[in-house]
Amino acid sequence: MSHSPVEVADDEIEASSLWRDARLRLQKNHLAVIGAAALTIMILAVSLAPWISPYEYDAQNLDLGATAPSAAHWFGTDIFGRDLLTQILYGGRISLAVGFIATAVALLIGVSWGSVAGYCGGRIDAAMMRFVDVLYALPFMIFIILLMVVFGRNIILLFLAIGAVEWLTMARIMRTQVQSLKQKEFVEAATSTGLSPLVILYRHIIPNAVGPMIVYTTLTIPSVMLLEAFLSFLGLGIQPPATSWGLLISYGAETMEEYPWLLIFPGAALTLTLFSLNFLGDGLRDALDVRGSKD
Amino acid sequence: MSLLTVKDLSVSFVTRNGTVQAVRSVNVDVKENALTAIIGESGSGKSVLCYALLGLIPTPPGRIDGGEAWFAGQDLLTLSQRDLRRVRGSQIGMVFQDPMTSLNPFLRIGEQLAEPLLLHTDLSKQQAKIRSIELLEEVGLPDPQQAMQAYPFEFSGGMRQRVMIAMALINEPQLLIADEPTTALDATIQAQILELIKSLQVRRGIGVLFISHDLAVVAEIADEILVMEKGNAVESGDARSVIEHPKHDYTKKLLASIPSGSPRNYEPKPQTLLTIEGLKTWFHTEAKTQPVRAVDDVSFAIQKGEVLGLVGESGSGKSTLGRSLLKLVNITEGLIHFDGINLSTISTPDLKTLRRRMQMIFQDPYSSLNPRMTVFDTLAEPLLLHNLVNRSDLETAVRALMDSVGLARAFAKKYPHEFSGGQRQRIAIGRAIATKPDFIVADEPVSALDVTIQAQILALLADLKEEYGITMLFVSHDLAVIRQISDRVAVMYKGRLEEIGPTKRVFEQPESSYTQRLLRAIPGQNASFK
């Protein structure tokens, strides 16, 4: 039965999906494409490190010491005579892994926490956000040291520790998002359909808060990479000779007058990642922003 | 004498989805001492046209492709930004649609009002203040002295629109451009503002370019009418002749869409579906000690199978009442019985079951649909939730639903943003009827829609109601719509029930003085529609 004339023959229009549209829009955004390409190249390079560099990342040549970039060592060598390019490639594995995984952990906790607090409101919200306040004020270093002692040193712990810090801000942002989305009529519509709050949260609210979270996430990843350097320096993170961009930068900063290349190249790697992520993040946000596509 | 002559104006927007031609070679002539109205639905390019004249379109994405606009001996389109600024606010004043957002919330009224004076004349602050107060008096604002010190939020929409008009006229412009100045206002206020604009135009002998989507509104005040559709000017001429003898099909369609028809005769329905007794819904805000009494001691009953029209102005509590019935807001006091079930004491699982039988349609189809769910998912959700169909039959069920609300099946995998407002409201209606409910609260379901679409949706609702035997509470501020669809009408004012009765009776012999006032404010009553 049909009340109004159906203007289009059934099933002839190709289903247009949100994600496909988003991808198309993303492809039109040159900066985002460049960012994605740079990230891909970087991830490929660090994954294929052993095939790219003829050197072992920890092979020392103490008598060679720190040398400026040359044909043999494109990025130069550090004070142990180790090839810097190789170190950056291997360090990138850790930095990128920490950056992405720890941020994902933070995202998971922060989004769940913030959305529950924002959705429930009232006393539950107050209690949950006070908990966040307490964590904000705790002495971070003591907390890290304790974690390290209780759980021993491993990379998983590193992710947890960083995630445990970064999720706080994520939770706050998410909460604000949810509070405003909660007012939207489609959420009310979902309630009147009889959906349970949990389903409303994950089906109706969280997907709509993706945009701002993406932008904050792209900013979080580089700062997580630097936080890793700090933790490694304290003894929680990775242990030498394994390295990361953050550690290379902090070592390079100490000798930036004598051996500037030890700072410039790792710094460039991190900066490149930051910009790529940011372009990609902005592009993604715009691509996923369905409001922007009409009106 | 022509005050403003626009020739062959074309404007387009370059967006990431391609170039959109918003205005295509339009000619407009605004005469001195006359009110020229531009009529069109959303997307007709009527607002773009006006903004383009004053250089208020952001470029990019906007682009003026060609044309001329002669005003006071100069072509506005070729003026520099600097010269154009001298015209804006002094020779041409503007009033915008939404007085709630068009005044700067951070500045006092006086500051904003005097700004055009300070920008364009040599008046001192003191002189500007005196002039501002005069203007506020002229537009009928009570206590202008105090108003100068107030912030916009302290005023109602109608008052703000008066301030906007005062601001637009403060430099005594020859031309006033009013962009849908009454659309966001309540009916009674709308009538006052229309009257004000018309009287000011006549008194000052200025030209007014009045933009509206509502033929009924302009019918009484316009001297000239231009009808626009999709960027084209389809018909123009003397107001009377356009309304009485429309030539273009589109104009005819617009006229036909104005809700009309006499109220149907009331046939009492014997069975009561829902009763409320002494319902109070109060909101406590953090800052205020006194709660907001949105719904205050309301009692009535809804009979099975009828459409009860709930009418009232903004802030009357009509939407809150609708939401209270569905338990979307917590009620403060009172009893609600739905089909014998006491909703005040119902348990959560029972409520979930009951929700299948009570649904809601919302005002704004842009915000009532989850932008990240396809039509299919949106419609499937209630079906699955209440186990109305098996997974295997889901597709068939959703298609049937789409058929019944007039949506092409091919749209199933599309997202809301790909649809027009009317189509979206069809989706929302589909969602509401998916569970075959006994009772639907329709909260202003057509007020965000263009008139032609409005008529379609009203027809659809009426059909569905007949077909499924749905009982409906139809909430609206629009008396014409209410009159067309309702069996009975309830009138709310400031949280209280003013009057309830069969539609015909209420419209023809209103008992409460408020209802009488409301009825008088229906626009276009004196205009002669065919």
Add this chain to the structure above:
Amino acid sequence: MLLALTLTSCGSGEKNVVSGNQTGYLHYGNGAEPQGIDPHLVTGVPESHIVRALFEGLTVKNPITLEPEPGVAERWEISPDGTVYTFFINPRAKWSNGEQITASDYVWSWERALHPETGSLYAYMLFPVVNAEKFASGTIDDFAEVGIKSLDAGTLRVTLNAPTPYFLQLMDHYSTFAVHPETVLKFGGMNDRFTSWTRVGNIVSNGAFTLKEWSLNRQIKVEKNPHYWDRSSVTLEGVYFYPTENVVSEERMFRSEQLHVTQGVPLGKIPSYRAVENSPYVQAPYLGTYYYLINTKKPPVDDVRVRKALSYAIDREKLTRTVLRDTAIPAYSITPPDTLGYNPPKLFSFDPEQARALLAEAGYPEGQNWPGLEITYNTNDDHRKIAVAVQQMWKDELGIDVSITNQEWKVYLNTVSQGEFQVARRGWIGDYVDANNFLDLFLANGGNNNTGYANAEFDDIILNQAPKAASREERYKLFYQAETMMMREMPIIPFYTYTSKRLVHPSVTGIYPNLMDSLNLKYVRLDPTQRLDLIPE
């Protein structure tokens, strides 16, 4: 070219060094904010610099030879059996309030230093004194039983348990300094830690300088003490001490002439400073050894062959030349060379062949079946560099994989004292110049042993035979014998002997490089005509 760029410094502006040279004030990079300046409570190097500027001991070390010279005591007598010391206090030695220093001040001060409630970490410095240890551990309560007596106002007699050749040196250690009893008591009890007697305006001291200003974490200012007995030798008007924790920041302060003297030098900067003509870089041997502790209870290092293999496989020459940039002297035993004439045994050298053989003998030929090993060090960039280099050397020479772990300081201390390590970095700086101070680390129940090394014969030599040795030669022979015995078991892997490294402005003279890095500011002089010129040769 790079060097020229990095080191060029020109122009004037407001520079501490320039103004200090005019007014006679030394600007001294002191490494850290001192915990305090109460001689009986503090422990660190930065504290010692300030305490030693404000106070003076019975004896003073000669800044060049380190032999004891008269301080508060103008002379002393030692009984023939070496157990009774009689100090005669200089009648000109005054407290900074003008009062005469008396022998009873010393008796009171030592009671304070030894009292368990004071909690002096260096109380053991006085343990050679009869009954001092018993009093400190609370076994006896009556201080009269302790071997220190005031014979009269100017004479102090100290009785020792046994001959202690280095006892006079201890009199120059701040834990044995006298404090002014009336002042201490005026602001609190004898053993109170929470008192304000050391504050500006309250403190009464007896050194070359007096405390004038103490801004936490900013600076400490001392000025010439008008009551100091040897005031005519003091040429400085005063000294500013800066808490320069960060050695990189400190170097930059020196370069912009905000400091006369630094506490350290970043390793990376040393080559460029060395290249400068009239170099401000001063390096001197230092009485300290850098080594790795081995936990001899944990496999695989419970096997002496493995320990030896690890030790033999390290090319100390290369390590000090490259990573440490020639700022250290390779070490093959615990005691630093030429410790007042004592030279430790050298039982081995870099010998990868033998190292591999030993490892094979222990069951890990070419590193096969190697169960793994962990090096633990406390978080510090220089420790990291050494560990990284050592890790690679062991990998290259022995084919074994070791992991390295850095720990935050207190965690590291905990790990080591609990014996939860295999190999841990450790350094030992002598408190006084004597081999005993290094060898008694390895007593079976020594608090600082941590290696599990226990040898009754070794203990007997250190505790019983050596103190009673008739002559210095015989004593050193016994030490040599014990040290050889210990190093054959290799409970530690020695790396190098420390050097003290600092930057000293050319206008400063009188900071003598010595084994103890002992600073006596009364000898320091400023010559305003000398300029810092950092253009390399």
Add this chain to the structure above:
Amino acid sequence: MLKFILLRVIQAIPVVLAVITVTFFLVRAAPGGPFDSEKAVLPEVKKALEAQYKLDEPLTDQYLGYLADLADGDLGPSFKYPGRSVNEILASGLPVTAELGFYALCFALFIGVFAGVLAALRPNTRQDYMPMGMAMIGICMPSFLLGPILILVFGIYLEWLPISGWGDLPGDKILPAITLGSAYAAYIARLSRAGMLEILSQDYIRTARAKGASDLRVVFKHALRGGLIPVIAFLGPAFAGLLAGSFVVETIFQIPGLGRFYVQAAFNRDYTMILGTTVFLSVLIVIFNLVSDVLAAWMDPRLRTQFSAAK
């Protein structure tokens, strides 16, 4: 208004109490005690020391004792610095750090708002990309890197500014303030850009233009006040973050601030000092969040009158 502030203060009390409790037990659970040192400490000495600081009492007694002292405003004696109270150390370090934080925030505000407004005026043009690119670098440039670079350029090569100290030489506060503030400048730039873009798309901006106001007037008179509300709301957490994060800058520039004491206290297990600083910082965080909320509300006349009506 008062009622609102009072409510917030009351809400903060359990937060601060929880911070104290967790910190108290956290620091005591951390390995290593305040009197551990590389040289073995005689057991008698250690015992005497622990007795002096009441560390030999049961943990709960210590905790209750601490709370009791805290109620009197006494944060206890420092473990690391014998003879100094935590109150005294805080009193010496806090003004310096607060001043540093204040200058850093001023710098951040000035640069950040300027860059953000500039970018928002011409979105997606070079005028947008340049300041925003700088802002991104600013966000990820760690202060341990920026500080030395500034020192080398402005202190050592150009010799324009002193490189260390605090209030000893003219201009010695400039470089530390910039180093500390730059990351926040970057955040503020992003915030004010977003805020301004939001406001500039509002209807009342169109009204202002229709009145004939110039672009500059539109920005400064009409848009800035609303556009900066998110920035104001960010100031509270930012200032708290500045206080807590000033350690690196204080070390690089030899500044006698609280950050250095705090980190040293953590390394030294100076229990009372860690606790004291944490308590203090958490109170400050609460206060600054409150102040910036009140300020942000004050900028919105709607909220302002609501508050005054509720007085």
